Amino acid sequence: MKVIRYLLFPFAILYNIVTAIRNFFYDTGVFTSTSFQLPVIVVGNLSTGGTGKTPQIEYLIRLLKDRYKIAVLSRGYKRKTKGFLLLNNTHNAEDVGDEPLQFFSKFKNIDVAVDANRTEGIQRLITDINPEVILLDDAFQHRKVKAGYYILLTKFDELYANDFLLPTGNLRESRRGRSRANTIIVTKCPQNLSEDQQERIKKKLKPTANQEVYFTSIGYNETLKGDREVLLSELENSEILLVTGIANPKPLLQFLGRNHLKFQHINFPDHHNFTSSDISKINTTYESITSVNKIILTTEKDYMRLKGKISNLVYIDIETKFLNKEESFTTNVLNFIQS
Incomplete structure (x- = not known):
């Protein structure tokens, strides 16, 4: 697979030229971006996925939901519907996508919508529900919208500084795109990452003087939910069938192994x-497990697509945990909204 990617290097150069011209046209005003009067916060990345956008959006929801009227807008990746949809209790993952359904199911006092056209989606949200803050999920490259605050995520073991453009690497655009970010967050870090290691990573990322860099890890909930609630510690003598459909299941595998x-x-x-x-x-695989104590475990995102289709299914949810400087991050976000 790596050999094939290297052979496709000329296409990566072409891709770089195309994305660079597109960004240049937006930067110089040849292509127009729409700004909005209310605070719009983008969470995204330079790579193709797996950086932890969903838990970061949920972190922002928890931070803001008791202070402001929040709406989340996503494109609704892999949904079978088109256009703008404001989520309600009749929708499933096929209608709206797994991540928007997860936000809607988990947080009862926010609005969640999907629209591939973020500009139209924001306008509909303003008209229909008049939110005070809008969170845009995975919209760093969606330059038709000019947001007020950009949060760029990059994964600890796959930094954008060490990556290359598609199809040779996993970058959607050049590393130069980092300059649009207000904040850079290195996600999925080891919890014992030292300050010296953090400083070395910062040098690799080359933030501008105005950009803050933060480091986060994944925190797993010890209570599994779904068809029933069970403590993770209660599964010590059980056999687990783990089912995942996520970009990077490696951290979850390591977590289960450590336990x-x-x-x-x-x-x-x-x-x-x-x-x-x-x-x-x-x-069939589950039935072949001979242990009396057995269960099917999945991620929260996968549960949105699997619930009702198989039985004895539970999921483990995750949260973003800042290694340090969390107060600085929250202060910056709140100051942006208040300004």
């Missing part, structure tokens, strides 16, 4: 739409 849990893993592509054949495979 000395016995599991089999069925891995699907990111945002996978589970077919009847997939469900049959999961059920």
Whole structure:
């Protein structure tokens, strides 16, 4: 696979030229970006995924939901519908995508909408519900909207500084795109990452003088939810069938390993739409487990697409945890909104 990617290097050069011209046209005003009067915060990345956008959006929701009327707008990746949809209790993951459904299911006092055209989506939100703050999920490259605050995520073990453009690497645009960010967050860090290591990473990322760099890790909830609630510690003598359809399941595998849990893993592509054949495979594998104590475990995002399709299913949810300087981050976000 790596050899093929290297052979595609000329296409990466062409891709770089195309994205650079596009960004230049936006930067110089040849292509227009729409600004809005209310605070709009973008969470995104330079790479193709797996940087932890969903837990970062949820962090912002928890920070802001009791202070402001919040709306989240996503494109609704892999949904089977078109246009603008404001989520309600009748929608499922096929209608709106797994991540928007997760936000809607988890936080009852916010509004969640999907629209591939973020400009039209924001305008509809303003007209229909008049939010005080809008969070844009995965919209760093959506330059038709000029947001007020940009949060750029990059994963600890796949920094944009060490990556290259598609199809040779995983970058959607050149590393120069980092200059649009107000804040850069290095995600999925080891919890014991030292300050010296953080400083070395900062030098690699080359932030501008006005950019703050923060470091976060993943925190796993010890209470599993879904068809029933069970403590993770109660699974020590159980056999787990782990089903994932996310970009990078490695941190979850490592977490289960550190907790000395016995599991089999069925891995699907990111945002996978589970077919009847997939469900049959999961059920057959689960039935083949001979242990009396057994359970099917998935991620919260995958649960949105699997619930109601298989039984004895639970999920583990995650949260963003700042290694340090959390107060600085929250102060910067609140100051932006208040200004």
